[in-house]
């Protein structure tokens with residue numbers, strides 16, 4: 131069986147020139163990745179005054195992510211896109227500023243703390259399923275998944291939506307992604323980063339709105355004091371660097387919480403949306419995932435930690451989804467000192483792109499690079515972990531990876547146990563700006579599973 135080949139875009143047969151690159155970057159960054167990025171471990175080129183290298187092989191990625199990490203700080207362009215909203219928080223900080231925050235925040239996301247949040251995630255998964263059941267006609271899946279993961283983050287970080295207008299905050303996030311989050315023409319022409327970009331100016335109001343709301347939630351928590359179940363915000367307020375006991379300032383707390391809210395829910399919602407789209411188009415995989423999830427849930431309305439352990443195929447589906455549509459498909463790094471990657475000399479001020487999207491669909495590393503096959507991640511299959519890097523790698527690997535996987539597994543298992551999904555519109559195209567989104571919206575027909583099925587009866 132060839133399996134379902136989900137939508138992709140045809141890469142240009144050679145690296146694009148300056149004007150074509152500028153146009154493509156505004157429309158869809160995936161349109162800039164040349165054909166040879168999928169057959170070679172490194173591709174180098176020049177756009178305007180800047181020299182760049184795209185790396186999509188395990189050896190090169192290991193060097194940049196881990197073995198020579200000090201030489202490859204995050205690129206100014208990426209940091210500029212985020213700084214107005216998240217300052218110098220964990221994601222954007224470098225050197226000692228990064229190190230102390232990482233030491234303080236890593237324990238916040240320990241397995242024990244994250245597992246303690248599972249019951250809150252289960253409640254939000256149940257609410258998401260009830261919302262979907264009430265929709266009349268085809269369901270806009272990305273919108274529903276954004277709502278579900280936003281609900282999780284409100285619940286685990288901000289004590290629900292009581293002090294927090296989710297509609298207003300959601301609209302501000304969208305505005306932020308459409309303005310500040312778009313690579314600007316000036317970035318390609320290498321204008322100094324202190325020159326304000328048009329998108330940055332347009333996005334300032336959105337950032338102010340988001341900050342005001344998060345600050346209010348933190349203030350409210352301080353006033354309320356301890357009591358009730360602990361959540362992410364409580365853990366963060368108590369976080370300290372183990373060696374020095376240093377604690378977060380109000381600004382550190384605000385910026386980090388802001389990052390968790392924006393990054394944590396968008397990425398996970400996109401993974402869930404792509405997963406449902408592919409299952410809707412692959413009935414055999416959906417039957418298997420659905421039957422297993424329904425049996426795991428029995429009569430429970432939503433999955434918890436125990437149920438997801440009994441539905442491991444849903445996790446394979448998610449891993450395969452993160453391979454084909456890694457929400458963060460391309461990362462950029464600056465170069466401090468001369469280095470070698472494969473047969474190339476990398477010079478100071480070059481830009482290195484860590485091309486996760488091409489790594490995951492590379493002709494040399496994968497037998498069926500573009501086919502959706504969750505058995506790629508069957509437990510017995512041997513794997514090189516450097517070929518599957520949806521959460522990055524090395525010391526700066528995603529600190530929220532286990533949080534993201536837990537919420538995604540709980541939501542996906544719940545939805546598969548309760549519903550069947552079928553296509554109800556044209557297949558969308560993957561479009562990458564900061565993240566890889568399906569455009570247009572994923573529309574699916576959703577029908578409840580028969581009661582016998584949902585109870586796991588024969």
Ligand code: HEM
Nearest residue numbers: 220221390394397398457458520521522526528529530534
């Ligand atoms: C499917 C969901 C997610 C994906 C695909 C994802 C992906 C990534 C990637 C690729 C990086 C590395 C960036 C780099 O090296 O430049 C990263 C870092 C990070 N992620 Fe995630 N992420 C996800 C969910 C989350 C969640 C839920 C949170 C928090 C609640 C989070 C917080 C962070 C933070 C704070 C960093 C920076 C870590 C550091 O630099 O030390 N992410 N993420």
